[in-house]
Amino acid sequence: MPDSAIRPRKEFGKTIAADITHRLREEIVTCSLAPGEPLRFDVLRERFGASFTTLREALTALTAEGLVDAQEQRGFRVAPVSRQDLVEVTDARVLIEVELIRRSIQRADDDWEIAVISTLHRLKRIEQRDPEHPLRDPEWKIAHRQFHQALVSACGSATLLAIRAELFDRAERYRHLSANFRPRPRDKAGEHQAIMQAAISRNADLAAQLIETHIRSTADNVAKYAGHLLEAE
């Protein structure tokens, strides 16, 4: 069927609202929409070409994910950032991600192992090609997300995976926040490699510890380089 022309209005089988939710989430996570920024309907209407109600639905969904802040009767705004929130998100991520990687290693099968190895491989290829500021590269971002996703994918709990995904997005926003101020990316490649090796060799304790360090040091970096952005009340 001719779903037409230059730009398909939405992906096949999806509602416009779901599509807008996706695009809005992306813009918020990448800080293309700045933390605390008011989300007025006129502006969003123009930017996304959807009606009030459709936008409202998307904003409601993102509110539940902690990326948007709903102020009843006074509209929406991008969820503000703060040191406290960064600490909470980091703590929650450690708690859950450590548990999930343990469960994944315990229940690991061939598919899991293949997924971990291949996603890391792709990540490294992308890093080789363009070693500067990887967060600016959408491909790196996707590959990075998929590697971490693969690590926990065998945990067996869709419930916890959904929570993890939400926290990952909230943390990624902080990473983007600091990316513009960080002089050089630290050596994540080595950390990823070490995590993969621990996971593949079924060393759950080591993998858990490495993941915790990985998450915490990333957060520390954010606090270090974007600290000045975390004070606004």
Place this chain on the structure above:
Amino acid sequence: MPDSAIRPRKEFGKTIAADITHRLREEIVTCSLAPGEPLRFDVLRERFGASFTTLREALTALTAEGLVDAQEQRGFRVAPVSRQDLVEVTDARVLIEVELIRRSIQRADDDWEIAVISTLHRLKRIEQRDPEHPLRDPEWKIAHRQFHQALVSACGSATLLAIRAELFDRAERYRHLSANFRPRPRDKAGEHQAIMQAAISRNADLAAQLIETHIRSTADNVAKYAGHLLEAE
């Protein structure tokens, strides 16, 4: 201001959408709307007296909470129940609730202690008054929720508390599911009392262990008495 007449359309300062979300959540958690039941707009419109879009917003919010299942282009339905989901929710609750009670005990202050004691006191008073099938008593439900809430309230993480609250609701739905088939409520009063004592005496290990047992045995009871409802695919 005359916000009028017989029945206020919504609570003060709240949007209709938020109000509907609240009422819908209540009906789903109490299984007044049965698991898997399709949520058609005509029906909801009549029942809640709101328009398509307002209802849609509420359903979207509840979808994010895991209480509603959105089937794109084919409407919404009450999230189905299953053994697997019950296990996941129980596991996730244990993971988070145990951690939160530890943190709460560690950071405990006077307000926390008072809240724990007084919420348990109210719970016991209600149980004395009407010892049969407490889940049918809305007051008991609220008091029960508030006691468990108080226990973890000092943990210091709004992020984890929000996740905990979501899981609590999902678990409560399973409790309601089995309430109609359970011959007699088991002795929860004693368990609550023991948890309170462990918490007040700052015995984090014991409190954590008691909470875990409490959550798991509740789930076991659900599986036992509502097992026949958890099979539908």
Place this chain on the structure above:
DNA sequence: AACGATATGATTTTCGAAAATGCCCGTAGC
């Protein structure tokens, strides 16, 4: 009879106008 295409009805999804609400500023009263 079995299968596929197509029309028809039911339901969801989207839209922009209309109502409700909050905000800002100017004015009055103390």
Place this chain on the structure above:
DNA sequence: GCTACGGGCATTTTCGAAAATCATATCGTT
């Protein structure tokens, strides 16, 4: 000068009609 009140404007929130999509029944062909 300062606070309280009220009008007008900006913005959000709600509504029901209209468009889009899905499910079902009907019909024609093999």
